[in-house]
Amino acid sequence: MKLKVFLICTGLGHVMRGYESFAEQAFQALSKEPSLDIILFKGGGKAKAKEIPLWNLPRYTTTSIAKYTKTSSYFVEQISFFFSLIPHIQTEKPDVIYFSDNDIGNFLAHWRRFTKQSYKLLFCNGGPLGLKSPIFANCDLIQQIAPQHLQNCLKAGIPAQKQTLVTLGAEIPADLQILLPDEKEGLRNKLGLPEKTPLILSVGYISKNHKRMDYLISEVASLPEPRPYLLLLGQQDGSSPEIIELGNSLLGAENFQGRTVASHEVANYYKIADAFVLASVHEGLGRVFLEAMSYGLPCIVHDYAVTRYIFDNEGYFGNFKQKGSLADLISQVLSKNEDKSKFYQRHHFIYERFSWDKLLSSYVEMIHMVAN
Numbered sequence: 001m002k003l004k005v006f007l008i009c010t011g012l013g014h015v016m017r018g019y020e021s022f023a024e025q026a027f028q029a030l031s032k033e034p035s036l037d038i039i040l041f042k043g044g045g046k047a048k049a050k051e052i053p054l055w056n057l058p059r060y061t062t063t064s065i066a067k068y069t070k071t072s073s074y075f076v077e078q079i080s081f082f083f084s085l086i087p088h089i090q091t092e093k094p095d096v097i098y099f100s101d102n103d104i105g106n107f108l109a110h111w112r113r114f115t116k117q118s119y120k121l122l123f124c125n126g127g128p129l130g131l132k133s134p135i136f137a138n139c140d141l142i143q144q145i146a147p148q149h150l151q152n153c154l155k156a157g158i159p160a161q162k163q164t165l166v167t168l169g170a171e172i173p174a175d176l177q178i179l180l181p182d183e184k185e186g187l188r189n190k191l192g193l194p195e196k197t198p199l200i201l202s203v204g205y206i207s208k209n210h211k212r213m214d215y216l217i218s219e220v221a222s223l224p225e226p227r228p229y230l231l232l233l234g235q236q237d238g239s240s241p242e243i244i245e246l247g248n249s250l251l252g253a254e255n256f257q258g259r260t261v262a263s264h265e266v267a268n269y270y271k272i273a274d275a276f277v278l279a280s281v282h283e284g285l286g287r288v289f290l291e292a293m294s295y296g297l298p299c300i301v302h303d304y305a306v307t308r309y310i311f312d313n314e315g316y317f318g319n320f321k322q323k324g325s326l327a328d329l330i331s332q333v334l335s336k337n338e339d340k341s342k343f344y345q346r347h348h349f350i351y352e353r354f355s356w357d358k359l360l361s362s363y364v365e366m367i368h369m370v371a372n
Contacts, residue, residue: 002037003371005030006094006119010081010101013044014058015235016263017205018168018287019100019126024263025171026098026363027051029356033364041088043081054084060237078103086111089119095371100124102135109138120370125149126168126284131156141370145285148305164369166362170290172355176347178296178340179271188272193257198228198334201273201297203266203288204280206232206240206258212279212320213243219279219326221250228334232258233269270295275333277301279320285310293350296343298336300329314349 007030009023027040031050040051047053057080059073082104089097089111097119099105105123112119123139128149136142136153142163144150150165179187185195193199200220208214213232220230230251232243240258247256261269270276276292277300283289289310292299301307303317311317316333318325352358 002035003095003367004092005036005038005367006041006085006088006092006097007038008041008081008085008097008099008101008104010043010056010077010104011059012040012042013053014060014077017235018284021263021287022100022124022126022168025169025356028171029169029360030363030367033360035364036367039088039092039094041081041085043077052088054081054088056081056084075103079107082107082111089117090115093117094119096120096122096367098122098124098367100126102127102129102133105135106138109135122367122370125153128152128284131158136162141366143366146306146309148309149284164366166366167354167359168285168287168290169356169359169363170287170294170350170354172290172294172347172351172357174351174355174357176294176296176344178343184272187268191268191272193231193272194229197226197255198274199272200228200230200275200277200330201233201269201292202231202277202279203233203269203291204278206234206236206243206260208239208243210280212281214246215320216277216279216326217243217247217250217256219324220330222324222327223331227251227255228274228330230256231269231273233261233266234258236260266291267295270297273297275300275330277326277330279326281320282306290350290354293346294355296340296345296347298333298338298342298346300326300333310354312349314346 007027009020012020012023030036030038042053043056045053057076059077078101097108105121108121121139122141123135124143126145136158144163144165145167150163153163188195202216204211206213220227244258276297281302283306300316302320316329318329320326
């Protein structure tokens with residue numbers, strides 16, 4: 001008999017961060033497993049086979065409600081989504097509910113106690129969360145996505161039997177196809193980007209807080225001319241115009257751009273980039289690292305435990321808390337004129353460790369483990 005699994009992601013259909021792209025890909029991968037009957041519940045988008053959008057108050061529409069109720073707009077989205085999910089829980093009676101957003105996980109735990117239901121809660125600790133979060137007590141199994149997060153939870157007293165180390169899966173083709181020079185120039189032209197200038201790509205929320213896009217812009221601006229072209233690709237919010245204005249001011253509109261594109265269009269930008277940078281100094285894992293490496297790109301990253309876990313010796317590491325560290329690495333990478341064999345080497349390295357082809361069986365085992 002198949003296990004009935006609810007995979008839930010309130011932001012999917014509204015925003016596209018790591019949580020959302022992971023949920024989308026996990027659903028596609030796990031749907032191929034014959035022992036599972038998996039349904040994806042999402043915050044927006046079209047209804048498809050086994051994909052159900054639920055009514056909710058999206059985070060970008062609820063600022064006034066959040067202010068009035070003294071909560072966050074994110075919390076309002078979570079609780080409104082939860083109320084829409086309740087009828088499906090009552091009628092479908094899932095065996096496992098799999099999620100990454102902790103608030104809805106806590107609501108589901110309270111509902112389970114109130115209704116005396118038996119579904120199991122599987123929490124993907126992708127943030128990762130602070131160690132005092134109640135979700136660690138409320139869920140049945142914690143999926144840790146990097147060894148550092150597992151060790152931190154063990155030190156905090158969370159039992160080993162309540163945790164499992166299964167890293168994030170990513171859509172990585174078994175073979176890397178590299179564009180020929182004229183194909184690369186043609187695609188750049190089609191996307192409205194310079195055909196010959198070295199292109200630095202950064203994918204992530206266009207903000208100066210977590211993703212530190214302002215630091216990245218300042219570091220590129222400190223390089224001697226002719227500078228590489230800097231393209232920021234990601235979700236934008238009310239603080240993003242400040243970043244775009246800074247880029248235009250320091251680099252010039254002819255040498256800088258910030259864009260938001262559909263998730264299926266991001267691949268084209270990885271194909272035409274010369275190097276990838278993420279200026280954040282901490283990440284739960286950072287799915288964009290896996291994506292960039294899957295295209296063989298040289299990746300320039302802050303040196304900390306998670307990036308060492310992901311890249312081993314295949315990345316370019318610096319101290320992004322220091323002025324000039326990132327600029328030095330960009331100069332170093334762009335001056336190398338790497339042999340294409342390095343692109344294939346990086347692709348193979350990340351495919352073997354993070355592709356769904358290699359990780360799917362671990363996910364299926366994890367779901368059966370929490371169900372039993």
